[in-house]
Amino acid sequence: MRHGRLGIGALLGIGVMAAGSLAMAPTANAVTPETATISFDCGSFGSGTATLTATQDGTAATISVSTSAITAPIPISANSVKSTLTLTKNGSDTATFTGNANPAIPAGGAVSTGLLDGTVAAGDSLEAKSLVVVVFGITATCNATSPQSPGPFVF
Known part of the structure; x- marks a missing residue:
């Protein structure tokens, strides 16, 4: 009986230590706002x-774009839209996020880029400037208004 109590006590102690470690673990970096x-x-x-x-994990960041500015005239298969989002970085420089991880888009549906990948540093301030979307070899350039x-x- 005494061994059973010791085993339960040891397990509870390990559980408390594990919970404490999780509470003290560094959190993932956050971007604000998450949606714009x-x-x-x-x-x-x-x-x-x-x-x-937008999401962030250390210096890696992703931005996905869904826009009613461009609609698909025919169905577009997943991973076939090449997109480049250019953003103003800290008011004077630029940053680019690129990718081709779009979801399947039905005919008449709004274009979604899927996740566009880029690199950031702590404190970077990024604001969308332009979006270039290439579908079936046709390039659409969108400028922020x-x-x-x-x-x-x-x-």
């Missing part, structure tokens, strides 16, 4: 708003 909106003009392809969603709302991404 912006307006784009894509020339003859149209214009509209875009939703940008409004500031990001509620504001730039700060990493």
